[in-house]
Amino acid sequence: MNLIPGLQATASALDAERTRMNVVAENIANAFTTRDANGDPYKRKIVSFESVLANQGDVQSGRSAPLYKVQISGVTQDDTPGKIVYNPQHPDADEKGMVHMPNVESSREMVDLIISSRAYEANLQVARTSRQMAKQALTIGNKS
Amino acid sequence: MSFINSLQGMGGNLFGSSKAIPGMDKDLKGMLEGALGGEGKQGEGGGMDVSALMNNFSVDKLQQTAKNQMERMGIDTSGASETGRSIFAELPQMSGGGGGDSFASMLTGLVNSVDAKSKASEQAAQDLMLGKSDNIHQAMISMQEASISFDLLVQVRNKLVDSFKELSRMQA
Amino acid sequence: MIEGIFTNDNYMLARKTLDYNNMRHEALAANLASVEVPGYKRMDVSASDFQAQLGKALQSGNKNAMDSVTPQISMDLTAVSSRRDGNNVEMDKELMEINSNALEYEYVTRYINHDYQMIRSAISGQ
Numbered sequence: 524m525n526l527i528p529g530l531q532a533t534a535s536a537l538d539a540e541r542t543r544m545n546v547v548a549e550n551i552a553n554a555f556t557t558r559d560a561n562g563d564p565y566k567r568k569i570v571s572f573e574s575v576l577a578n579q580g581d582v583q584s585g586r587s588a589p590l591y592k593v594q595i596s597g598v599t600q601d602d603t604p605g606k607i608v609y610n611p612q613h614p615d616a617d618e619k620g621m622v623h624m625p626n627v628e629s630s631r632e633m634v635d636l637i638i639s640s641r642a643y644e645a646n647l648q649v650a651r652t653s654r655q656m657a658k659q660a661l662t663i664g665n666k667s
Numbered sequence: 668m669s670f671i672n673s674l675q676g677m678g679g680n681l682f683g684s685s686k687a688i689p690g691m692d693k694d695l696k697g698m699l700e701g702a703l704g705g706e707g708k709q710g711e712g713g714g715m716d717v718s719a720l721m722n723n724f725s726v727d728k729l730q731q732t733a734k735n736q737m738e739r740m741g742i743d744t745s746g747a748s749e750t751g752r753s754i755f756a757e758l759p760q761m762s763g764g765g766g767g768d769s770f771a772s773m774l775t776g777l778v779n780s781v782d783a784k785s786k787a788s789e790q791a792a793q794d795l796m797l798g799k800s801d802n803i804h805q806a807m808i809s810m811q812e813a814s815i816s817f818d819l820l821v822q823v824r825n826k827l828v829d830s831f832k833e834l835s836r837m838q839a
Numbered sequence: 840m841i842e843g844i845f846t847n848d849n850y851m852l853a854r855k856t857l858d859y860n861n862m863r864h865e866a867l868a869a870n871l872a873s874v875e876v877p878g879y880k881r882m883d884v885s886a887s888d889f890q891a892q893l894g895k896a897l898q899s900g901n902k903n904a905m906d907s908v909t910p911q912i913s914m915d916l917t918a919v920s921s922r923r924d925g926n927n928v929e930m931d932k933e934l935m936e937i938n939s940n941a942l943e944y945e946y947v948t949r950y951i952n953h954d955y956q957m958i959r960s961a962i963s964g965q
Contacts, residue, residue: 663955664952
């Protein structure tokens with residue numbers, strides 16, 4: 524039973540945005556991780572979205588165009604080199620005393636986080652409205 | 668919908684065609700008979716034939732009875748019967764002696780369309796529950812249409828039963 | 840007899856408008872969901888097309904013509920993209936449209952309820 528209109532797309536977007544926020548949080552948390560499992564500095568991760576078909580269009584049901592939902596097409600690594608800082612006391616410093624820092628910039632991550640959480644909230648609002656509409660449809664025939 | 672089928676059976680019995688009664692559900696039959704106040708049973712037993720009564724029902728006869736009654740009470744009826752006739756003349760299918768037939772078909776039509784509405788509503792509900800459709804408002808609408816149609820049918824039936832009781836009282 | 844109750848012009852119009860609002864909500868929700876997808880183009884149900892068709896069917900007085908009108912989702916060609924990723928969805932505009940569409944839906948359901956109440960009191964006589 525699918526009672527709530529447009530929920531599929533909204534749910535997919537909420538899912539995608541939540542994953543993006545998780546990844547951004549991971550990036551921020553690892554902004555100073557100089558050694559990961561392979562001994563390299565942490566590399567920033569990027570989430571990318573893509574559209575997937577939610578509803579095949581067909582003219583009879585009034586969908587002459589298909590509707591899309593969102594899906595995470597992949598989480599990729601940003602391979603741009605990070606800053607190199609002089610810090611000879613650091614355990615991961617090389618022989619010249621230079622430390623390779625992760626390529627995470629906190630300010631950029633914060634911007635991503637804000638955009639993501641705004642999109643999340645907007646979709647949450649839509650989910651509420653959809654629910655309200657479904658409830659409204661269920662009142663058809665009630666005595667007002 | 669067995670309830671509607673049984674109602675339809677009732678209609679057929681009331682108006683002359685005696686085919687639909689055997690399929691009637693036991694409980695519903697009892698329920699209907701209870702609602703009818705036992706007339707259904709009487710009609711079946713042959714004590715009082717409803718269809719004969721309906722065929723006897725004609726406007727002329729009704730007017731005659733009323734006229735006789737009024738004359739007995741000493742009221743002048745010379746003008747009244749004219750008005751009565753002109754009112755009833757606007758209902759062509761009821762002014763003849765064989766009016767029972769087309770009235771029966773009208774009632775059957777009503778029952779059939781109520782049945783169609785409730786079938787449509789059931790189909791919509793089924794599609795919704797099986798996930799074939801996601802249109803709740805149309806399902807709710809057909810549900811309400813079915814329920815309103817059924818209300819109408821029940822009200823018409825109540826009025827019919829009332830008028831039947833009235834008629835049987837007049838005959839006695 | 841039964842058909843006569845449910846083929847009144849405004850009632851049929853309301854039923855169709857519910858379809859339209861429901862479909863439009865789906866389209867707008869999909870737009871907002873895809874606000875962060877690069878290159879996504881927004882979809883919409885054209886109100887003017889749908890209303891013109893309904894008006895025409897209404898004037899022809901043919902109940903079947905009214906029944907056969909279906910709202911259509913199509914790509915919104917009037918929206919311009921102001922973003923570098925080619926996506927032409929604006930979140931605030933979309934949210935506003937969704938809210939007003941939901942209000943329209945509420946109005947129409949209330950109208951239908953009102954219709955039903957009138958019919959019911961006509962039937963029951965109370």
